[in-house]
Amino acid sequence: AERLLVQSEKLNFAQGMAATVAHEIRNPLTVISGFTQMMQQDKDSPHAYFYGLIDEEIKRIDLIINEFLILAREKTDTEKEVFDVQEILRAMLLFFKPNMHANEIDLESHLNDQPAVIHGYPNKLRQVFINIFKNALEAIGTNGNIIVSSSIIEEQSVQLVISDSGCGMSKETVEKMFEPFFTTKDQGNGIGMMVTYDIIQEHKGKIHVTSEPDFGTTITITLPLAQQNEV
Numbered sequence: 001a002e003r004l005l006v007q008s009e010k011l012n013f014a015q016g017m018a019a020t021v022a023h024e025i026r027n028p029l030t031v032i033s034g035f036t037q038m039m040q041q042d043k044d045s046p047h048a049y050f051y052g053l054i055d056e057e058i059k060r061i062d063l064i065i066n067e068f069l070i071l072a073r074e075k076t077d078t079e080k081e082v083f084d085v086q087e088i089l090r091a092m093l094l095f096f097k098p099n100m101h102a103n104e105i106d107l108e109s110h111l112n113d114q115p116a117v118i119h120g121y122p123n124k125l126r127q128v129f130i131n132i133f134k135n136a137l138e139a140i141g142t143n144g145n146i147i148v149s150s151s152i153i154e155e156q157s158v159q160l161v162i163s164d165s166g167c168g169m170s171k172e173t174v175e176k177m178f179e180p181f182f183t184t185k186d187q188g189n190g191i192g193m194m195v196t197y198d199i200i201q202e203h204k205g206k207i208h209v210t211s212e213p214d215f216g217t218t219i220t221i222t223l224p225l226a227q228q229n230e231v
């Protein structure tokens, strides 16, 4: 429990910092960008070409800042809703199906017939599944399988289990995977899992990971079902 506390403090700090940094950088950047665009318009200037380059680099910084803002996103930007979380999961499976098919990844899904109604943010949970499936696809590459299942536990919570037959993780990697900016990928950013952790926390849920190098990874998410007074 202490470990988790440290992690969520780190997360809050990272989010606060990200928001401040993003806004502080964006203002002078807008000014710089305005001037370089102005100077670019002077076609006779021998430096016009370089101003173009500067502007492209500014756009790159702006993209990075956007990523920061995603991570710093306000905690409650929308109203909570009451919905079946399995519907979101089903929709996301449909969304990834073509990609799985193209990479020869078999999908097995054992979703509950009973609805799993929760009180929360559908868009954020959509993001959770996107992050998890993206990682699963990246871990598998081509040829493998993903198994998704759901079950209701003691009429209190819903348990969602997502397994992939991908590259798996060492114990050390599992321990670090939710840390801000932790990545083992060349093109990774280490944001997906920290955001996922944050969103599950926000829903008063739990996320648990088991993994074995070369065999695959299983992610278990437990979310409390909506209470009678929330429905």
Ligand code: ADP
Binding pocket: 131, 135, 136, 139, 164, 166, 167, 168, 169, 173, 177, 182, 183, 184, 185, 187, 188, 189, 190, 191, 192, 193, 194, 217
């Ligand atoms: P990114 O995908 O940008 O690296 P994430 O926050 O999504 O960042 O994941 C952090 C790290 O956790 C990954 O770099 C990878 O090492 C590990 N990881 C997450 N999910 C999986 C998975 N399904 N299989 C193997 N490794 C994973």
Ligand code: MG
Binding pocket: 131, 134, 135, 192, 193
């Ligand atoms: Mg990822």
